[in-house]
Amino acid sequence: MKHITVLGTGVLGSQIAYQTAYRGYDVTAYDVSDQALEAARERFAKLAATYRAEVDGAADGAADAAIGRLALTADLADAVADADLVIEAVPEQLELKREVYTKLGALAPSRTIFATNSSTLLPSDLVEFTGRPANFLALHFANQIWVHNTAEIMGTPATDPAVTRAVVEFAESIGMVPIELKKEKSGYVLNSLLVPLLNAAGDLLVEGIAEPEAVDAVWRIGTGAPMGPFQIFDVVGLTTAYHISAAGGPQQQAFAKLLKERYLDQGKLGVATGEGFYSYR
Amino acid sequence: MKHITVLGTGVLGSQIAYQTAYRGYDVTAYDVSDQALEAARERFAKLAATYRAEVDGAADGAADAAIGRLALTADLADAVADADLVIEAVPEQLELKREVYTKLGALAPSRTIFATNSSTLLPSDLVEFTGRPANFLALHFANQIWVHNTAEIMGTPATDPAVTRAVVEFAESIGMVPIELKKEKSGYVLNSLLVPLLNAAGDLLVEGIAEPEAVDAVWRIGTGAPMGPFQIFDVVGLTTAYHISAAGGPQQQAFAKLLKERYLDQGKLGVATGEGFYSYR
Known part of the structure; x- marks a missing residue:
């Protein structure tokens, strides 16, 4: 996996995008408007400051270098055209997420893996809208990702085990402790x-x-x-x-x-x- | 409170007696036989070694001085004749505890406060056997009392609030954090x-x-x-x-x-x- 796209730049989405860039990936951060992207820029700058203060090694230019690997866009087609992995962190509304996956399924290459960060929905609630059941699962992060570095990984019965393994490896590569759930469970672990x-x-x-x-x-x-x-x-x-x-x-x-x-x-x-x-x- | 008696010298009873002596009280430790008291002596010696190793300040003679303040006896009447507070830590069997309180109620002065360390029984299960409802409550310690220094204090509706206060103060005086429960609750907090x-x-x-x-x-x-x-x-x-x-x-x-x-x-x-x-x- 090389190109990672994060959809949604709220509290969690911005942390996921920043942490992924901090660990060396090129990351595209998508949100719906220029106004939302302006807020995202401020969040990233604050995260860089937090990392400089709290994360070992971040002060020596690494926190700033992460900013340089983050591209922001409000164009969904551009955001996902070349994505290996799309991490969806849009607001927790079922209808909104279903709309997003319907659009996304049409715009992204079929090889692209989709992962939802949803806290309250199961991937089974969304899978039929993705157009790629084998390439879809949940990848759930905790707030303050740089401290609480768990990534709970939970597929549907249709998820390809090779996709689960690839996402486990990705999670490790960005400094997370991957926690694999063997079945869907509301609320994760x-x-x-x-x-x-x-x-x-x-x-x-x-x-x-x-x-x-x-x-x-x-x-x-x-x-x-x-x-x-x-x-x-x-x-x-x-x-x-x-x-x-x-x-x-x-x-x-x-x-x-x-x-x-x-x-x-x-x-x-x-x-x-x-x-x-x-x-x- | 000056004279404290602990009934039962098992894992918890020996820790309660030792900690109380360590904090300067004269403590009488009661158990049913000379054999049980021999085992208690070994427990106290081990506790002194643990305190020397793990408790700040215990190595400078304080852990050994505690041993000097512990009197052991298998005579229940002697054990409670002059007790201000009796902490009962006998095995968790309802019938056994009821027998103990029936004997105790007859042997101890009416001013003596009785406190049960029971983990699984409510003080209401025992109060009618004590002969002193106003002077009876639960005082529950955790294992490894020198680390997990909570003392959960739980009366019955008949417990005198002044007795509860006195036991809260006693718990503080032996280095516990007193946790007062306002009603009986199985399992405490x-x-x-x-x-x-x-x-x-x-x-x-x-x-x-x-x-x-x-x-x-x-x-x-x-x-x-x-x-x-x-x-x-x-x-x-x-x-x-x-x-x-x-x-x-x-x-x-x-x-x-x-x-x-x-x-x-x-x-x-x-x-x-x-x-x-x-x-x-």
Whole structure:
């Protein structure tokens, strides 16, 4: 694989594109408008600054060299004409993604592998729109890709095992730890583990068993983890936690109600707003 | 509180007694026979060696001084005659604990506070046998008390709040982080969080989604935790994991079956036997 195209330059898309370029690939970053591309340029510049500060070896010109390997375009046909791998990181809306794959299937060479970074959809939800079931799978990155360097790889039953292997190798080549899922699983591995832990923490609060500080202290001390579940909630953002909980069973809905009344309605949305379960001011 | 008595000198009981003595209290350690007390002496000597090696400041005579503050006895009446606090850490059998509290209630002064270290029982299961509902609660320590220094404190509706406060202060005075539970909860905070995480990991294995190494890597990288769930299973011990899973729902029972067939039947019981999900040889 030589030419990598990333569709969508939001939080995750820009990190994927930048990390891939940082590891030496020529990367085309696509977004829908010149305005979106201008925002992308700012994101890339910020990422370069972050890498210079946080990533070993990035300060010696490597962070800047990555910028030079990034081409930005709002022309989808141009973006994918010569792509070996297209990583799709457009907003998490099923209809939008289906439209994108329908266009993409017509524009990209048949050899091009498509990989979705979707967090909430399964590749099976999208495969029929790609025009290349054997060349399609999910390649899922975590936020702060330079720290949390997992790449969860999950095919459909139609994915060619050779394509899966090629994507595993690509993920390794950009510094990721590839995590191969043998079957499709909503939430991949990370959220399959994290959601039950966070639900259990929410239950303790709803039931009035213990306060967030106490719950987090037990988890940190008992397991050696750097953050307890309520600290994780604050990082994820309480709005996201609310939407996920509101869609759950009765216990989760009770937690959603608590979140809304005690936090969202007071503008306490987590780290991003300076206050959630904890104050960050 | 000046005189502390610990009933039971098994893994946890000996750690509680030693840590309490290490922090300057006179501690009486009770067990049922001279043979059990001989084993306790060995445990205390090993703990002193561990503290010298692992606890800051313990090497300068402090670890040995703790031994000097520990009195051992197989006479229950003597053990509790002058106790301000009795911490009960006898085996996790309901009938045995009820017998112990019935004897204890008759032997100890009425001012003496009783605290159970039980992991699996609620204080409400025991309170009626203590003869002192207001002076009884749970005080639950974690294994490797010198590292995992939480003390979960959980009363019944009859516990006097002043007694809870006194036990919180005692826990702090022996170097614990006191975690106050406002209501009774089976599994306290730690296991209320840990069990759902471990169940979710078991589900991923049962469903054939991903291998233990992959699951653990995602968890470590994604959350910064030092160990993934299958590493935790190996530390807890696969026999314990089997018994807990076998008593659960259909998914947990499927995991228990997998544990038995792939691990227990091969003598792979976790870290203690040198092999479990991982090899430690």
